[in-house]
Amino acid sequence: MKGKKPIKPKTGGPVKKELGSAPLEIRLNKYIANAGVCSRREADQLIADGKVKVNGEVVTELGRKVLSTDKVVYGGKTLKTEKLQYILLNKPNDYITTVTDTHDRKTVMSLLKGACDERIYPVGRLDRATTGLLLFTNDGDLAKKLTHPSYKIKKIYQVTLDKPITNQDFDDILKGVKLEDGLAVPDEMAVVTDDRMVLGIEIHIGKNRIVRRIFEHKGYKVVKLDRVMFGTLTKKNLTRGKYRHLDPREVVQLKNLSGGRK
Structure with a gap:
């Protein structure tokens, strides 16, 4: 009996390459920002002030690059780069925007239990009686950008x-x-x-209770205040008290916001 012809491998297709195991090299300020400490600009200042150590040595050189396997220490603690998280909450009434509260009041963080393993923080704040969109992240650079007045990030409220x-x-x-x-x-x-009695107001000023104070100044009491848009984000398909993770496209849109920065 004739044997079967050997099967020849196909040619011309893509060749898969195994990923190397070499540690990732990134700028030190980005490493610090990714660890959730602060923005990259603020990290540069920490480095310049000699407050950061790499593998036991103080580093003051801006632009210094480190490996993901290096030991980076700030404030006596070893930093670990975290996966960047971006979570949008539709805040209900009677929750305060804080990470912890000594008076045992309901906090927005209690609504995000199990959302991720990383430490995340609210971007800006909504007062206790204000409802609507509130973004949480451990991306220090983005948080700084979204709260800095020079970027003029759009916020729309229903009053x-x-x-x-x-x-x-x-x-x-x-x-x-x-x-x-x-x-x-x-x-x-x-x-x-x-x-x-119901108005929509767009404002980029981030001062405390700014919308309520504007109307109170003219003799009106704000009965309800709901943030319906933050930057490029809306409340579409997000019910009150629920959260969702942003998709990559939404994250890119937020990062691309310039808002006419001066």
Whole structure:
């Protein structure tokens, strides 16, 4: 009997290469930022101040590169680079934006149990009675960018007032309201309902309770305040009290935000 012809391997297809096991080399400031300590710019300052050690030696050289296997120490603790996490929460009422609370109040972190193993922090804050979008991450660079006023990151709120807003007050607020800590000028504003008690306001100012203070200055009480847009993110398909991980496309969009930085 004739034997079977040997099967020849196909040619011309892609050849798979095994990944090497060489440790990854990155800039020291990025290593520190990836460990969730601070932004890369702030990490540069820590390095320049001689507060960072690599393999037991103080490093002050900006631009220094390290291996993922190197021992990097700051504040007496060995840093570990973490997987970057980006989580969006639709915050409910009566939760405070803090990591821990000594008064045993409900915190936003309790809503993220099991979301990831990494330590994440809220980007900015919403006060206890304000609902809506709140982003959490351990990406120090992005968090710094999204909260810095020079980037003018868009934030849109739906505001419910205790009484109809007058045409005069509407126009005055759009022109700018002088508060104790400076002039507050919304980017845009619109009346949403026929009774003129629900408005939409777009603002990039990140000062504490800024939206509530704007309307209180004109004699209105804010009954409800809901953040419906943050940067490029919306509440679509995200119910109150729930969270979701951002997809890679959304992360790229956030990182590409420049917002007309000065």
